[in-house]
Amino acid sequence: MTDKKEYCIGSLAAVEAGEAILVEAGGQDVALFMCRGKVVATNGQCPHAEGPLHEGEVDGAILTCPWHGWTFDLETGECQEDDSIILERYPVRIDGDDVFVSL
Numbered sequence: 001m002t003d004k005k006e007y008c009i010g011s012l013a014a015v016e017a018g019e020a021i022l023v024e025a026g027g028q029d030v031a032l033f034m035c036r037g038k039v040v041a042t043n044g045q046c047p048h049a050e051g052p053l054h055e056g057e058v059d060g061a062i063l064t065c066p067w068h069g070w071t072f073d074l075e076t077g078e079c080q081e082d083d084s085i086i087l088e089r090y091p092v093r094i095d096g097d098d099v100f101v102s103l
C-alpha cells in the first residue's frame with residue numbers, strides 16, 4: 001500500500017468563484033470542480049484520451065469532456081459511455097479557505 005500525501009492546492013474562494021480549475025500537485029494534473037456545493041477533485045486528464053477535463057461542462061453532477069463528449073459522474077467517477085472506466089477522484093479537505101487534496 002502506498003502512502004497518500006496531502007497537498008494544499010488553492011483557495012476555496014477561487015474554486016467557488018467560477019469555472020473549474022486545473023492545478024498541479026505531486027507532479028500530476030488535478031482538476032477542481034464545484035459540484036452541488038462541494039469541491040470535487042479529479043485527475044485533470046480524461047481517461048479516454050487525456051482531454052483537459054477542467055475545460056468540460058458540468059451539469060448537476062455530470063461532467064462532459066470537451067474533446068469527445070464522454071460523460072462522468074463527479075460524485076462517483078463513473079463513466080456513462082463505458083462502465084469499466086472510472087474517473088480517478090481524490091479526497092478533498094477544506095480548512096478555512098485552503099483546499100487540500102490527498103494523492
Ligand code: FES
Pocket residue numbers: 046047048049050051065066067068069070
Ligand atoms: S479525451 Fe475525453 S472524451 Fe475523449
